Amino acid sequence: MKAVACRAPLPIEHPDSLVDLELPEPVPRGHELLVEVRAIAVNPVDTKVRRSLEPGEPRVLGWDAAGVVRQVGEAVTLFRPGDRVWYAGALERPGCNAELQCVDERLAGPMPEALDFAAAAALPLTAITAWELLFDRLGLQEGGHQGQTLLVVGAAGGVGSILLQLARQLTGLTLIGSASRPNTLAWVEDMGAHHVIDHSRPLSEELQRLGLPQVDYLVSLNHTQAHFPEIARVMAPQGRFGLIDDPGPLDIRLLKEKSVSLHWEFMFTRSRFATPDLIAQHRLLARLAGLVQEGRIRSTRTGHFGPICAAGLKRAHALLESGRAQGKIVLEGF
Template sequence: MKAIGFYQSLPISEPDSFVAFETPVPVPGDRDLLVQVQAISVNPVDFKVRQNSARENRLEQPKIIGWDAAGTVVATGSKVTLFKPGDPVYYAGDITRAGSNAEFQVVDERIVGKKPARLNFAEAAALPLTALTAWEMLFDRMLIEADRDEGKSLLIIGGAGGVGSIAIQLARQIAGLKVIATASRPETIEWCRQMGAHYVINHKNLLPEIKEAGFPVVDFIIDLVDANGYWDTMAELIRPQGRIASITGSSVPVALNKLKNKSVSFSWEFMFTRSMFQTTDMIGQYEILNIISRMIDDGLLKTTIQRVYEGLSAENLKAAHQLLESGKAIGKVVITV
């Protein structure tokens, strides 16, 4: 099969930052699906892994990355019970295994969902990683409940990216929250409004603008940009006994003591935790993706696809990575296979 990978962590402008090559079709394990990949999408985790996986030494075999895909099941492992050949599926995969930048991929059935019927493969591929991340932040990490929390306020720092785009929709449609998203360019401001944000403010002037909008404090905060860079602002804005969640990580200790007097809860979110550690609730991602699929088909959510490159090639992977690395991407970038 054809795959796109890299031997070494190189700047995306380098000719060999991605290379096309041939490799055997993988064989599914007991709980695996073998999927013929129809479309993939690119996320910040992709370029971060590419930049850091082989910085010192050239790999003996090219590394295949990519953690968003939609396709068709062509074979199943001996213990698979949730899917059968011919089923259209979508998923974000497992960071410890070969990725989706290939014509075929094996993936554990417990982290796969049924593709929304009303979406084509490209539209569906835009959703899994960001939908899972947003869902887990809202409902698994911050424990938001619709009946209890309806009408409360949520600040999303970085509303126009992939995760922000779906988090806006989930927070409004499922939890009934008042959603405040940050964006700074006219096109990203408009995108956040299209996704359903009640308020859009400029993260470069966050404190004055959010207070001007009528929110001296907020009940929940999602950070999708820079935990440490916004830490003091978040600590000031969060309501006593509120909750904060972040996906951005930190190279230095986070000053949790600034949350102590308010009894604020803080959570990291890493979408790959369940598959990486084979947690007992790993099948939760199958369940989440199927809920998302039903909401899409019922017209309650919409795909966050924004740009499509036609064809699985090193050139298209480079273009997609360049766009994400620029920080100018809106919504999701998809490549058809």
């Protein structure tokens, strides 16, 4: 089968950072689906794994896909051949930058009929991350939180784009999104933020401008270390703070006086540790498909970089590493 892989932690400009190659077709076992990958999306985790790779055997990256089930393992009960599915998968397994991929059925969901494969591939990883962060980590309740506020720092990327939509549709929170460029500021508002602020300025000053000096909930999606003193300043007493990036050391003592709780979200936790609630991601993706079908959630695809190949993936990795990506980049077909 055709695939794109890396063998060493090379800068994306290097001609061998990502290469086209042929690999043996995988065989599904147990709860695995063998999926014909039709479209993929690219995420920061792809670039992190590529840059930290140990030299050796080819590593296929990619953790956002939409496709069609070709075969199923002997323990599969949720899907059958011919079903259209979307998923992020497991970090330790070969990724979706290949014609065929095996994925645990409990990590996959039924793809919504309202989307084509490219639009669908843009959503799974970021939607799982956003959903788990809002409802599993911060403990938000659907239909609740009227009169409370949520600030999303770095809201124009993939996770922020879907998180704003979910929070707008499923809670009564007043949503504040941050960005720093005219196009990203407009995008954040389009994704559902009630207010938009510029995070290149102090967060406390920007919130004072809105007349909302403190927030009950705050999610930081990137550059948490740089923003952390201001984050601590704008949190309301007994607020909840969530993050997904990999900051350097944080002085979490800044949160003590207000009894602010800190919550990490890593969407691969369930798959990495085979937690008893592994099937939660299947149920989450099925619920998300319903919201898409109802027209309440839309794809966050903003760029289509052509077929799935090394050249297109290099372009996508370079854009993500530039820090100027907005929404999600997809590739489709081989």
